Amino acid sequence: MSAKGRVAVFISGRGSNMVALVEAAKAPDFPADVVLVLSNRPDAAGLAYARQQGIATVAFDHKLYSDRESFEHALQHTLESKNIEFVCLAGFMRLLTPWFVGQWRNRMINIHPALQPLYKGLHTHERALADGVKIHGCTVHFVVPEMDAGPIIAQAAVPVLDDDTPDSLGARVLAQEHLIYPMALNWLASSRLSIDGARVSLSGADPREAALIAPALS
Numbered sequence: 001m002s003a004k005g006r007v008a009v010f011i012s013g014r015g016s017n018m019v020a021l022v023e024a025a026k027a028p029d030f031p032a033d034v035v036l037v038l039s040n041r042p043d044a045a046g047l048a049y050a051r052q053q054g055i056a057t058v059a060f061d062h063k064l065y066s067d068r069e070s071f072e073h074a075l076q077h078t079l080e081s082k083n084i085e086f087v088c089l090a091g092f093m094r095l096l097t098p099w100f101v102g103q104w105r106n107r108m109i110n111i112h113p114a115l116q117p118l119y120k121g122l123h124t125h126e127r128a129l130a131d132g133v134k135i136h137g138c139t140v141h142f143v144v145p146e147m148d149a150g151p152i153i154a155q156a157a158v159p160v161l162d163d164d165t166p167d168s169l170g171a172r173v174l175a176q177e178h179l180i181y182p183m184a185l186n187w188l189a190s191s192r193l194s195i196d197g198a199r200v201s202l203s204g205a206d207p208r209e210a211a212l213i214a215p216a217l218s
């Protein structure tokens with residue numbers, strides 16, 4: 001069996017998606033290992049979990065750098081020194097420059113708590129509720145210079161319920177994030193994804209029809 005892909009996960013806070021990736025990667029047949037957790041915030045809660053797991057952690061406080069370029073060169077140097085092959089952004093709250101994105105073209109993925117191309121940016125659950133949509137969800141995509149855009153690898157949809165608050169809807173979406181992010185990393189690290197413009201195809205996919213209808217038909 002070939003060596004596992006070496007993954008760095010970038011976080012800025014809680015890190016629950018990072019935890020989902022680390023836990024999934026413990027499976028013997030998972031094609032990638034999380035070998036580094038990197039944060040732009042030294043106080044990111046997720047760093048403690050990573051340390052407990054024996055994973056290398058590093059914090060680059062962006063406020064200590066004079067500009068984005070010097071911050072990103074520090075990141076890049078660390079990634080190269082650790083022979084990282086794939087980067088997973090998981091609640092990483094810094095915009096990355098086209099230079100950095102270019103270094104990781106087709107090797108850096110992100111999770112966003114909305115069904116792209118809807119609701120880029122922050123407060124996605126509030127905005128979905130304000131619009132009255134019946135279906136909301138999350139997206140894993142390749143990172144491109146434009147924020148919360150890029151070829152879509154996987155999406156999960158959830159129903160919006162009448163009594164939802166941003167928190168309850170966010171929790172329903174987050175549960176799906178924790179499922180689709182490891183799945184997408186698995187596909188990426190096992191070279192099953194091919195990109196054609198905005199479209200990503202998965203080799204060996206089992207085509208089946210699935211529909212989420214909300215409210216459910218009675």
Ligand code: GRF
Nearest residue numbers: 014015016017091111112113
């Ligand atoms: C998640 O909702 C993710 O989709 C978004 O930021 C949040 C991070 O949560 N990009 P966590 O730190 O992974 O718990």
